[in-house]
Amino acid sequence: MASESQNWVFMVTAQTPTNIAVIKYWGKRDETLILPVNDSISLTLDPSHLCTTTTVAVSSAFHQDRMWLNAKEISLSGGRFQSCLREIRARACDVEDENKGIKITKEDWAKLHLHIASYNNFPTAAGLASSAAGFACLAYALGKLMDVKEDESQLSAIARQGSGSACRSLFGGFVKWIMGKEDNGSDSLAVQLADEKHWDDLVIVIAVVSSRQKETSSTSGMCESVETSLLLQHRAKEIVPKRILQMEEAIKNRDFASFSQLTCADSNQFHAVCLDTSPPIFYMNDTSHRIISIAEKWNRSEEAPQGQMLF
Amino acid sequence: MASESQNWVFMVTAQTPTNIAVIKYWGKRDETLILPVNDSISLTLDPSHLCTTTTVAVSSAFHQDRMWLNAKEISLSGGRFQSCLREIRARACDVEDENKGIKITKEDWAKLHLHIASYNNFPTAAGLASSAAGFACLAYALGKLMDVKEDESQLSAIARQGSGSACRSLFGGFVKWIMGKEDNGSDSLAVQLADEKHWDDLVIVIAVVSSRQKETSSTSGMCESVETSLLLQHRAKEIVPKRILQMEEAIKNRDFASFSQLTCADSNQFHAVCLDTSPPIFYMNDTSHRIISIAEKWNRSEEAPQGQMLF
Structure with a gap:
């Protein structure tokens, strides 16, 4: 590091919206690399609504990597944070700020420590994909900081x-997470199916029926589903591949009837697999049931579906 | 009818308990004959608790078949009542009461009318198999009245x-409904796996979390599941046949750990198929969820399962 002062700080702030799957991801074939058992498709929300804001800072004055989530310090020792930090650092490039007279070379990044501050403007771990927005924002902000190409x-x-679902928040609009085939996960990544302008009269209403933290985290829940649900593999292998094709077609044609029918059916089937897990996982409550019933009745009373539940 | 008086009445009263499936029946392959898509296994409850009491009466003074359920007259015109009445009448034998000086011949039964009064000592159509107890009791009482062999x-x-599930209430103890293979349904019937004395320290606790009538009847619900759930056939063909064998083994050996694990898993999977139906069917509410969670925690805190939810 060619720097006159020890007091410099380099920062980048990024904002990333959450995403809501319309064809659900539930079940991993590799726990460490986070490789899914099926493709999934999601919509990225408007960043002015539900989003994570993350600031990443680097300074030679920092003595260890540290992170704060919603203003409370959390541990970075988990394998998932370590994987992200390691993978981004491995791709870091030379960064120079001529005004401040600072230059950080590729090699420096391995020795420098980071401070990360992240904030969700919506309930954390309550079924609103806070970790998706969080890790997408972290990867993006770190990538900018280290000038990753x-x-x-x-x-x-x-x-x-x-x-897993964080990969889908790197794009706006309609995004597909391709499950991939490689054991090393190199082909398990997100692609944009259509941007946010493609279907601009589509409105997503998020009804927060409970802001309490989920009793079963997605991570442990889907792990238990893979181990105990006798329906999960059938869904992943026989049902989802066809639905993915139908959903891509519905999005392409802005066909709301098909889009909403597939979205509802897949959301319900995801909850069905949760229920088929031992012990069963309940992510819906009586209020969710009531909202779904109202939306179903509304749709049946109109000629074509008018509104739908996404989650 | 050789009878001196027109005022005679012949009556039979029977009492039949409800039954609760431990491997569930959900889905028909024939709507009219009520032939299921899979075998099922149930426990018949103690008749002193949840039961139907039915009195069937015949008299030459009756001008039409009539029925009262819980003291309110209901129509007998439905195909299901008509099927039962027709099938029992076809098997009627000569009945004689020497004291009253009445003789009803086989042929007479086709011309005579019935009055039927049925009463459930538990909520009707609230998920407690009232129609199972009801039709079992009706068939049994009519069979006695007409001396069916x-x-x-x-x-x-x-x-x-x-x-459908009424067939399992003709026996006490542990009962299997064999789905059968014949198109005419002749081999789709119940057999007793073990009588009520076989496992007499097994206690069933029924928690009525809501006594309101179900929003979706079993009949229309399972019809919609067969039409729309992509998980139902997989369950019926691939999962249930193995579970039936495991459940028969668990009952034979009074193996409570296996019995309860299978019962819970199958109950949850039945609810999962309901949820996978379009529109989704919710038979559980927040209270059901809470009871299941408590039972699951209780089981995990003990060395072996101590208690379980059956429905």
């Missing part, structure tokens, strides 16, 4: 190692 | 045409 799809494969 | 299994095939 990889494109969004390549970055998505890194964010994926933090939280 | 068929055994319980043969009677069960008639009760089945009133309500």
Whole structure:
């Protein structure tokens, strides 16, 4: 580090929206690399609504990597944070700020420590994909800080190692997470199916029926589903591949009837697999049931579906 | 009818308990004959608790078949009542009461009308198998009245045409409804796996979390599941046949750990198929979820399962 002062700090702030799957991801074939048992498709929300804001800072004055989530310090020792940090650092480039007279070389990044501050403007771990927005934002912000040259799809494969569905938040609009075939996960990444302008009269309403933290985290829940649900593999192998094709077609044609029918059916089937898990996982409550019933009745009373539940 | 008086009435009263499936019946392959897509196994409850009491009466003074359920007259015009009445009448024998000087011949039964009064000592159509107890009791009482010679299994095939799970209430203890293969349903009937004395320290606790009538009847619900759930056939063909064998083994050996594990898993999977139906069917509410969670925690805190939810 060619720097006159020890007091410099380099920072980047990024903002990343959460995403809501319309064809669900539930079940991993590799726990460490976070490789899914099926493709999934999601919509990225408007960043002005539900989003994570993350500031990453580097300074030679920092003595260890540290992170704060919603203003409370959390541990970075977990494998998922370590994977993301390791993968981004491995791709770091030379960064120079001529005004401040600072230059950080590729090699310096391995020795420098980071401070990370992240904030969700919506309930954390309550079924609103906070970890998706969080890890996507982290990967993106770190990538900017270290001048990583990889494109969004390549970055998505890194964010994926933090939280599977995070890979889908690297793009706006309609995004597909391709499960991939490789054992090393190199082809398990997100691609944009259509951007946010493609279907701009589509509105997503998020009803927070409970802001309490989920009793079963997605990570442990889907692990238990893979181990105990006798329906999960059938869903992943026989049902989802066809639905993915139908959903891509519905999005392409802005066909709301098909889009909403597939979205509802797949959301319900995801909850069905959760229920088929031992012990069963309940992510819906009586209020969720009531909202779904109202939306179903509304749709049946109109000629074509008018509104739908996404989660 | 050789009878001096027109005022005679012949009556039979029977009492039949409800039954709770431990391997669930959900889905028909024939709607009219009520032939299921898989075998099922149930426990018949103690008749002193949840039961139907039915009195069937015949008299030459009756001008039409009539029925009262819980003291309110209901229509007998439905195909299910008509099937049961037709099948029992076809097997009627000569009945004689020497004291009253009445003789009803086989042929007379086709011309005579019935009055039927049925009463459930538990909530009707609230998920407690009221129609199972009801049609089993009706078939049994009519069989007695008309001196039908068929055994319980043969009677069960008639009760089945009133309500599928009714066939299992013709026996006490542990009962299997064999789905059968014949198109005419002749081999779709109940057999007793073990009587009520076989496992007499097994206690069933029924928690009525709501006594309101179900929003979706079993009949229309399972019809919609067969039409729309992509998981139902996989369950019926690939999962249930193995579970039936495991459950028979668990009952034979009074192996509570296996019995309860299978019961819970199958109950949850039945609810999962309901959820996978379009529109989704919710038979559980927040209270059901809470009870299941408590039972699951209780089991995990003990060395072996101590208690379980059956429905």
